Amino acid sequence: MTVPYNHREVETKWQKIWDEEKAFKTSEDHSRPKYYALVEFPYPSGQGLHVGHPRPYTALDIVARKRRMQGYNVLYPMGWDAFGLPTENYAIKNHIHPKIVTQNNVARFKGQLHALGYSFDWDREVNTTDPKYYKWTQWIFLKLFKAGLAYKAEMPINWCTSCKVGLANEEVVNGVCERCGGEVVRKVKSQWMLKITDYADQLLEGLDTVDYVERIKVSQKNWIGKSTGAEVDFILKGKEDKMTIYTTRPDTLFGVTYMVMSPEHPFIEKYKEDIENWEEVVAYREMASRKSDFERTELAKEKTGVMLKGLSAVNPVNNKEIPIWISDYVLMSYGTGAIMAVPAHDERDWEFAKKFNMPIIEVVAGSPVDVNEAVFTDVETGTLVNSDFLNGLSVAEAKEKIISFLTEKGIGHPKTNFKLRDWVFSRQRYWGEPIPIVKCEKCGYVPLPESELPLELPEVESYMPTDNGESPLAKMTDWVNTICPCCGGPAQRETDTMPQWAGSSWYFLRYTDPLNEQALASKEALEYWMPVDWYNGGMEHTTLHLLYSRFWHRFLFDEKAVPCPEPYAKRTSHGMILGSNGEKMSKSRGNVVNPDDIVREYGADTLRTYEMFIGAFDLSAAWSDEGVKGCRRFLERVWKLQDILTEEEGYSRDLEVKMHQTIKKVSNDFESLKYNTAIAAMMALINEFYKKGRVTKGEFKTLLTLLNPVAPHITEEIWERTGFGGRIYQTIWPLFDEAKTVEDTIEIAVQINGKTRATMDIAREEEKSSVIARARETVSDKLTGNVVKEIYVPGRLVNLVMK
């Protein structure tokens, strides 16, 4: 009998050996085929590692370990996305420098990850808060600034009243702050902006060139929100100005019965004198501006608005005079801030027209009911009516014809719009990368010379944000007051810092060459390692981190700083791990599982195995303590195979097929996120060994190798105890022979009219006629009618169709 499996001894022993042997150090040998596996680096929070972290880390650790065994030079790195609000808030509360807080948290995380036996190359660890790292974050910002993609703008921003900080649109969820849940209001502030909109088309088209799971592509497409249509100039009656609108349905131009402007539209102020009901308009405008974005969408059920008396528009295609309204269902920030309303064929316009009794004119026929009863928006089936030269055309034909008409007459042109907005890049906070810009009275905004990077965060007394919305850095007058790099005159430093998304927008580049002081990474390293071959991360980062980092990467590609336009060749997403009650884990729900407890009690290998076995990788799964025990039991059974190990080297004849089938299944499943079925196949295999009461050396070696990426410690220990020689992490991934994955005799089903009535064994090579003859024999007592058809699916079944 072999000694009992002691996970604590085994795991600490091998973690030490791997460290000493630098087992997972990435090679600098660029002649070997490379594989770059990447998981999102964590924010080192004060809570320590969450039980959700190991799921993606283990999944890609499996891939990385398998690739090493297949001879690849593998880069599987880890680091820290360490700037951010929770650290700063903790620092404020406890009067500890955020730097110290970060250090402590990183140490804790690192210890926890180490205890899980991940094959990260810790020599390439990066930390976004390290000045040697953020020097290059600032460098990229300067490049963006010089390219005209970073600009300062007076912007109505999303202001979190609790964090006292401006948020990007992406960080506002259901009208509240994504991080703290605090109320978000609109506030006008001068902010640094990044022109991600310049890359909208590229970011959209690039999606066709990469292997991302469908739902990620769809989310990104929705977020970018490309729409095509036309801009059309309406005449503002009696004025010089044209009233330009954007529409995706220029084909309905003859159905316009009124116009709507956003309450913030500049024409309102400009034509103040002409507006007869000015007081009513002002009242409406004020009401609208008081609403937060949240209320504006929440209260969307009822349309509101005010007609501008004294102003009217003229439809350029039929010279009809139509009224102009203002309403907050039209947004100043999209299109031109004004629309043409076609109530018959647009849902919102229809509602508005119904409420305010505006006329509804049908211009696309084909609605099952009268357009006064229900709106008709179908673009596939309709035919144009009441539309002069467009009559009789389909919607698609009419669009084309009207756009060329408008273009020829000079009253309109085709136009593409995006929902994507520029990225609000400043935060009024301390714990972030300083923005390397100074403001000079004479020269305006001046970038620091590259030689002055990194611009380090100064030591401050207090990290409290100020009530007037200034960063805590603003109080550091010694630091703020500086000299203009351009004219040498007095100037002030920018006191806002960068958002957390900055450091994570390029970290994967730094891993390829983390100590480089001359560049963000060497050309050679980037050319060898990029793009990332497989990147896994959370669904919640689809429209934030993933989009931002693709934007920066495309920009760096244009700057010739990186060798490829897309950073990630493949992107997958893992599902969440929920509490045992099926709800999201949280302290308040009392369903939190601490990974340290599981590692202590059952071991890292058990936790790794369990998290891979828990269910489909991309779906969320509920935690189960019993399931953990089941996985521990499996590993114990693997351990105890030592008791029935024989001296034979190869596979025993009766298990040869099973061995090849298992190698094939595990090899394929590890590539396609099907870790649960890979483990199931290995469980089934050891059940076979136990059924036979023996396992050969060859069989055991193969099993251990297949299992090693999932449970690296126990397999390494058994490998050593059984004297298989060397280290398992240095062995070669087992190969399978396709021809040997099929049994010589196969059990097939014999069906009558599609229902299985019996099974029988056939030889692999057996002729169809012979199989069918024997099948009829097997079920002869049930063949009570005429067999009108015989179907043979090789290796599967015979179906006899009886009348």
Next chain:
RNA sequence: GCUGGUGUGGCGGAAUAGGCAGACGCAAAGGACUUAAAAUCCUUCGGGAGUUAAUCCCGUGCCGGUUCAAGUCCGGCCACCAGCACCA
């Protein structure tokens, strides 16, 4: 509302490409071992009828269809999850 996804035993979940539904695991029940318990090992385990057997019927959210054959394909619904949401 739009988009994407999911729906299979008591539970987590399997099932290339239309081909024996329920792999693997958990829980449960019975048994062996033990003074006992835990652990371990063996057996049973979708529902119903039938003697516990042979055997038969039903069964993958619902209704219909295609097919020799449907969890899988088609048409029409329902529920849940996620993302987006007055974007003209």
